Amino acid sequence: GAVVSQHPSRVICKSGTSVKIECRSLDFQATTMFWYRQFPKQSLMLMATSNEGSKATYEQGVEKDKFLINHASLTLSTLTVTSAHPEDSSFYICSANPLSEGDTEAFFGQGTRLTVV
Amino acid sequence: KQEVTQIPAALSVPEGENLVLNCSFTDSAIYNLQWFRQDPGKGLTSLLLIQSSQREQTSGRLNASLDKSSGRSTLYIAASQPGDSATYLCATGGYKLSFGAGTTVTVRA
Numbered sequence: 001g002a003v004v005s006q007h008p009s010r011v012i013c014k015s016g017t018s019v020k021i022e023c024r025s026l027d028f029q030a031t032t033m034f035w036y037r038q039f040p041k042q043s044l045m046l047m048a049t050s051n052e053g054s055k056a057t058y059e060q061g062v063e064k065d066k067f068l069i070n071h072a073s074l075t076l077s078t079l080t081v082t083s084a085h086p087e088d089s090s091f092y093i094c095s096a097n098p099l100s101e102g103d104t105e106a107f108f109g110q111g112t113r114l115t116v117v
Numbered sequence: 118k119q120e121v122t123q124i125p126a127a128l129s130v131p132e133g134e135n136l137v138l139n140c141s142f143t144d145s146a147i148y149n150l151q152w153f154r155q156d157p158g159k160g161l162t163s164l165l166l167i168q169s170s171q172r173e174q175t176s177g178r179l180n181a182s183l184d185k186s187s188g189r190s191t192l193y194i195a196a197s198q199p200g201d202s203a204t205y206l207c208a209t210g211g212y213k214l215s216f217g218a219g220t221t222v223t224v225r226a
Contacts, residue, residue, distance in 0.1 A: 043216040046215075097212050106151060111160040
């Protein structure tokens with residue numbers, strides 16, 4: 001299957017700092033990538049849709065100024081958590097589909113465990 | 118808004134027993150349904166994708182069925198092994214997925 005690589009896998013940062021998470025599609029191009037957040041023992045919640053060359057689309061309740069998304073190329077999307085606070089501590093996962101939409105299989109990165117202290 | 122439910126939340130079985138994991142969804146107008154495996158602290162591994170026009174998919178010891186009219190999908194894992202211990206998630210949507218909370222499976226040796 002297609003490979004999506006996410007880095008870093010784990011990061012600890014101080015309150016008030018910013019953290020950047022990268023999501024790369026290694027063997028396919030993705031005009032659209034997706035960012036999810038997962039709290040312990042809970043399901044994944046879609047945060048935003050990252051669109052190559054245009055602005056990201058955020059789900060209701062997600063602060064776009066806190067979670068900055070950049071999709072500068074067909075193989076890379078980045079999520080920056082700005083001015084991080086302890087409540088931002090969570091597991092962040094990205095996904096991409098080899099086609100932009102439709103009946104296609106979603107492939108996920110390894111996830112990033114963010115801890116804000 | 119699509120709501121996806123997985124029951125049970127946790128399951129413990131002895132090695133060799135067959136596993137049956139259930140997934141239900143409220144909106145039957147789905148593009149596809151996908152089953153994933155998640156190990157602790159890790160990302161998601163895609164197991165099976167059932168297109169909206171299909172009724173089941175099989176891969177090795179895994180078989181997943183889809184009944185859109187009743188809003189249900191079932192994942193069967195035959196002859197379970199300790200290595201099958203993980204959380205299994207179902208999701209539906211097309212490219213924007215709605216996930217269930219998962220079923221955490223423990224297979225006892």
